[in-house]
Amino acid sequence: MATISHFKALQARLRSPIEVRFLLRRAIGGLFSLWGAVTIVFLMLYATGNPAEVLAPETATAEQVAELARQYGFDQPIYLQYRNFLVNIMQGNFPNSLYTGRPAFQEVLYRVPNTLLLGLTAVVLGALLGLVVGYVSSSGRSRIMRVVPIRLLMILQSVPNFFMGLLLIYFFSLTLRWLPTSGFSSWRNLILPITTLACYVAPNVARLFRSTMNEIRFEEHIQTARAKGISERAVRIRHNAINALGPVTTLIGLQLGGVLAGAVVVETLFAYPGVGQLLVQAVVSRDYPVALAAVILVCLGYNIASLLVDVLVVIIDPRAQKR
Amino acid sequence: MSFLDISELKIQILSRAGIVHPVRGVSLQIEPGEALGLVGESGCGKTITSMAIAGLLTPSATLTAKRFVVGGVDMSNASERAWRNIRRDSVGVIFQNPMKALNPRMLVGTQLAEAMAPKDRGSLRASHMKSMELLDSVGVTQPKARLSQYPHELSGGLAQRIVIAMALARNPKLLIADEPTTALDASVQKQILDLIDNLRKELKLAVLMVTHDLGVVQERVDRVAVMYAGRIIEHGATDDVISRSSHPYTAALVAAMPSIDRGRDKPLQGLEGLPPPLINLPGGCALRPRCALATGICEQIDPPLAFVERTGHWAACHNHHHGRVVLPPVIADTTMETVAPELDAAAIMQVRSITKVFGQQRLLNFWRGPRPPAVKDVSLSIAPGETLGIVGESGSGKTTVARMMVGLEMPTEGEILFGDKPLSALEPAEIGQWRREVQFVFQDSSSSLNPRFTIARSIEESLLALEPDAQARQERIRKLLAEVGLTEAMASRKPNQLSGGQRQRVGIARALARNPKLMIADEPVSALDVSVQATILNLLNRLRRERGMSYIIISHDLGVIRYICDRMIVMYRGDVVEAGSTEAVLQNPQHEYTRRLIAAAPNHISENQRSTGT
């Protein structure tokens, strides 16, 4: 594949595909959507009634509740509350967790690496698996290669997340006793949750990749490439496969949202100490500062990820930044 | 020895409905330095023939040939690898749409390097040198800057030059050009054809030029082969074939071609119908259902390609003994009786110095600065019974003007009058009248027809407000279909079951449903084959005579304008650069741009060639 790196070098030498203006525009867009998400969270908190009542112990008198409300500023008019809310978030200034007493943000940040490790590994592995299977099912030499792997993946897809996890636990942990069921003590704890999540990502990627590749297979520019007399393999990889990556990358970006949601389920199932599990615990125990911090961090993470995805899409198809 | 020598080429495609035979025995030879034109309507098998010569058939197609020699190598049973070597060493291909033929995600320089021989791209420096050399040879300006551009940043003409440079990168001996200019503006077309011509002479290339337009091949190629239904039906020296056609199909193609030196007094002759589907073809001549000269024998025997003494070239028709084919005169219906426009009557619509600037409202647009206006200070008016043509290339603002006249866009400045009132001041009842009396016909009716509705239903929608009675509505639909030359059987079809020409008729019928006084048509025939184009143009002329309607016809084709319009205006980059009667503008153009347009118009068959010859 010496030629491929040669072309890459040439392409990079000639011009970088990303324009600063595009990044700027996209980042501004991201800030807006983050602001939107935060505002929605605020409105929902506001709409569910006086948070002081939730915060106060059940035996508290009306005066105690009112006192608590004043302490947190819940008695102020909505626009002031909203302003304080935004200012606090921007300063990373959250009330302490109602349970551990530590700052809520810290509580969440502490777990972010765990979730990143789980989520990113799962997405990367799932996407890789999906890409390989998709490529093989579109360009494989024999019919068996084209048909069997993708069928297998499709079967996986029809199994829901939590059920998949249970199956894996039953098989690998309880029956074979190869892997631990839960906890967070060694890398072996990661295998099952990652597999579960990757199984969610791979089939979609494989299917879209295959159909996009097949769709553009005889398009004029790919026929032009063939007309140049380069090898069919180079045509398939450099022109067909890489050109089909655009929609797939967008899909992977969308799947990130799904993976975050899936992480909530999977982390709970495998008792994995990530943000998802924390969020569930916080909601169940009404630890509202922690829940809020978790939601905001998840939004932030999702936005950064989708910005990265958009940049990737532009690298793959430079027309994308022209709208 | 011929560089390309094919005999009895047949191609089969396995499809769900059965075996399709897009090519049914084609024989071709091309010498080095010679150009051969392959001409025919879409669906006649010319493109697939050319792709077969480059070994670029899709896997579902299989090919057989008695002889298939490319550059001295027998390719009749060649492996994929052998084909690749042929493509690498001796064949270059130019595709129809240059924008699609370049990989959108790769820089021009990268794609050029990919096409080079390994020795030329041994190092970045070497490939750079070679790229510059190639771009220079195809006349690309600022070659260095182009290397680091993406295809979507180039104009169509530039992109086509780059595709040609790519095809030349390995010094091919045969150049296959599949409709190389169809997607380009007229002035660019000429340049590209000239370029191919020069390269052929300089490099002694054998050229196969595939096109639907006889005007393109005239003067450019030495010999032409006309294809119909997967076979070559006429073959010979280009001028001979065009001026002394020995086959009714070729004669019809010639007679269907609008041209800037062809007035409307000489009616165009269309060829009704479609090429047959190439599946389970019945015996006999494939043209029979559309042929005006068909006789009994045509049903029995498919005529072989035979040498015609009198015209000195080859033709496949039972009637060739007479030499040049004389088609029966056009049916009276299509002849033009010019209605004198009522010039003194009040104008139907007037446009008073309108300007349109796009994209000002955009929110995050502050760093771009003001955009140039798409339309600058344009004025025009249209009287009852008059036809006005608007000419210009893509981006000249001609479509924007039309869209503003029917309210699809709002002018940024200036006003548009319906009758004597500005559009903005119309009463609700008058708005209804305007919507009814001014109708718009799109370039491609398939995108404006609801794909789930039958034709009758699509037309009925336009009638609902005018004709409350369902019975009467059906009656009107029948009449309208007949008026645009569609049979009643069409009424129950869906748009995708119709041909392009039939869909365009439906679009016209739908516009007619409201009894308009003015019909504005945006490139009404540019998506159609020449033969079908002629039938639509004749239809428009007939409707005009029968109904006394006015037209505004937007077109990039001066021949079309010449054939239909009394007056014309020429637009260039948003400005009207010339206006006047069609005759006057074409005979005596004042503006530099108009002169360029006329000079660049594909040299269609001139009058004396049509009428002389024996």
Ligand code: SF4
């Ligand atoms: S053989 Fe008969 S049907 Fe065919 S083109 Fe000649 S006259 Fe027409």
